[in-house]
Amino acid sequence: MIKPTWAGAGLLALVFAATGCTAEQKPVAPTANGATTSQESESTGTQEPEAGVTPSLGVGDPKGIDWDSGRGTAASPNPDPSPSGWYPAAFGSKAKEQGKTLYLTLDDGPDAQTPAVLRLLRKHSAQATFFVVGKQAEAYPDLLGDINDQGHLIGNHSWEHADLTTLSRSAVLADLKATNRVVGTAMGGCMRPPFGAINQMVGRSAASMGLFPIMWTGQAWDWRPPASADIVADMKRATRPGAVLLLHDGGGDRSNTVSALRTLLPYWESLGYTLKGVPACE
Numbered sequence: 136m137i138k139p140t141w142a143g144a145g146l147l148a149l150v151f152a153a154t155g156c157t158a159e160q161k162p163v164a165p166t167a168n169g170a171t172t173s174q175e176s177e178s179t180g181t182q183e184p185e186a187g188v189t190p191s192l193g194v195g196d197p198k199g200i201d202w203d204s205g206r207g208t209a210a211s212p213n214p215d216p217s218p219s220g221w222y223p224a225a226f227g228s229k230a231k232e233q234g235k236t237l238y239l240t241l242d243d244g245p246d247a248q249t250p251a252v253l254r255l256l257r258k259h260s261a262q263a264t265f266f267v268v269g270k271q272a273e274a275y276p277d278l279l280g281d282i283n284d285q286g287h288l289i290g291n292h293s294w295e296h297a298d299l300t301t302l303s304r305s306a307v308l309a310d311l312k313a314t315n316r317v318v319g320t321a322m323g324g325c326m327r328p329p330f331g332a333i334n335q336m337v338g339r340s341a342a343s344m345g346l347f348p349i350m351w352t353g354q355a356w357d358w359r360p361p362a363s364a365d366i367v368a369d370m371k372r373a374t375r376p377g378a379v380l381l382l383h384d385g386g387g388d389r390s391n392t393v394s395a396l397r398t399l400l401p402y403w404e405s406l407g408y409t410l411k412g413v414p415a416c417e
């Protein structure tokens with residue numbers, strides 16, 4: 136992977152109506168350090184080519200997927216959104232054919248708990264996929280660089296966690312592009328819709344930018360956040376070959392998630408699982 140660049144960050148100050156506390160997690164709070172707007176005038180003439188405009192996708196072709204099916208909504212935390220056919224299109228085969236592989240995904244960062252998550256992943260030689268929020272990436276460029284430097288994969292989780300299904304197509308494209316610009320060449324070929332809320336328009340818009348929508352097969356609702364033991368129990372229940380597991384390293388205090396990972400990473404190791412990045416996000 137290539138070191139990300141920050142020139143051109145924050146070109147778009149997109150303002151979306153805040154959505155309520157919802158399915159995948161509540162909206163990302165404004166960054167504490169006020170860095171989100173201070174870089175907007177720093178664009179130079181030497182910036183890297185825009186990332187995310189390449190049409191090539193990581194694995195399959197998502198155009199044929201009916202993203203309206205099992206789309207998830209911001210108001211219903213359960214069941215998990217699962218548009219028919221997304222998994223084999225994203226991974227090239229069914230989950231049960233993935234063998235002892237788990238795909239741990241961490242959403243809504245980078246944020247205060249990201250360093251602790253990275254330390255644990257390194258200790259257990261585990262690779263994860265971080266679906267980052269553009270505003271957070273802009274506020275914490277060093278953390279984003281650490282994620283990339285340590286060999287994890289990075290996907291697009293929108294600019295500030297809006298429900299993309301409520302936006303126009305042009306607004307969806309602008310939102311995803313803003314995050315791509317901040318992340319630069321470290322951005323992989325995938326995205327995750329905030330709240331898991333996706334429809335045909337969002338799925339096709341993302342795909343047109345070379346971003347494959349990646350949902351999940353199991354989560355622990357750690358954005359609420361539950362006790363660490365409950366996160367562990369939910370993750371254990373969701374553990375199976377090829378599982379795409381959703382946890383959060385941002386969007387609020389995620390110390391219970393970090394604590395749960397201290398238990399889960401050795402547990403997964405003991406079962407013989409290898410944690411890998413989502414191939415479509417390479």
Ligand SMILES: [Zn+2]
Pocket residue numbers: 159160242243292296329330
């Ligand atoms: Zn999220």
